[in-house]
Amino acid sequence: MELIIAPDSRAIATIVADAIAALLDRKPDAVLGVATGSSPLAIYDELATRYAAGAISLAGARAFMLDEYVGLAADHPQRYRNVIETEFAGRVDIDPANVQGPDGLAADIPAACAAYEQAIVDAGGVDVQILGIGTDGHIAFNEPGSSLASRTRIKTLTVQTRQDNARFFDGDLEQVPTHCLTQGLATIMSARHLVLVATGLAKAEAVHHMVEGSVSAMWPATILQHHPHATVLVDEAAASRLQLASYYRQTYESKPAWQGI
Structure with a gap:
């Protein structure tokens, strides 16, 4: 796992966008894993800016979403498919048909989850998966206690997660769904490069816990310690409890420019 401490979200976004641009240069039909929440927004802004300037194209790319609420109407502004359209897909030239997410309105939830897993496999797998992390250590909607071998499935959201997400529902906890469909930890770990922003x-x-703690289902993001290519980018505040922060800074400052992330 590589840990990069950057000054702010804009600096983080530049690093991640550089990596995605390099990926698109060598593989125009790259498969991206996209996340919702606050953490990736600066990345999407940077990609949109570069697209508007003619510096990148996602015309041949595909994207798979991490998760989706169960039961939100198709036109609900907080349905994650709509959020991704607003924050990312609608601002670049990716084909809307090539942006897929779990079907939170499916009549047969287990079948929909299995179909989503297969769609990722059929696309050749995810090249770069963007991730955030919850205050309780969850990634996607894999709450504490989630199986480290889990695949896409329905999950019950914790009260903490619903409280954290209530800000997207006018602060009304009762409007936040209690269930979601989410890629499992094993699904996420199948991506070739994981990029987590906090x-x-x-x-x-x-x-x-994620970087320096023991791998545990109680802190699901710790599973990233077992990934062969995981990059964690944090600002100074998010890095404030890291015991080896000075070493992480030294390592990144000494890194060869050609290596990228």
Whole structure:
């Protein structure tokens, strides 16, 4: 796992967008894994800016979403398919037909989850998966206690996660769905490159456990320690509990420019 401490979300976004641009240069039909929440927004802004400037194209790319709420109407603004359209897909030239997410309105949930897993496989797998992390260490909607071998499935959201997400529902906890469909931890780990972004003091404890703690289902993001190519990018606040912060800074500052992330 590589840990990069950057000054702010804009600096993080530049690093990640550089990596995605390099991927698209060598593989125009790259498969991206896209996440919702606050953490990836600066990345999407940077990609949209580069597209508008003619610096990148996602015309041949595909994208798979991490998760989706169960039961939200197709036109609900917080349905994750709509959020991804607003924040990312609608701002670049990716074909809308090539952006897929779990079907939170499916009549047969297990079948929909299995079909989503197969769609990722049929696409050749995810090249770069963007991730955030919850204050309790969850990634996607794999809450504490999730199986480290899990695949796409239905999950019950914890009260903490629903409280954290209530800000997207006018602060009304009752509007936040209780269930979701989410890629499992094993599904996420199948991506070739994991890029996790965390900013702010509220994420400091989760980042500490993820990077320097023991691998445990109680802190699901710790599974990234077993990935052969995982990059974690944090700001100073999110890095504030890291015991080896000075070493991580030294390592990144000494890294050969050609290596990228």
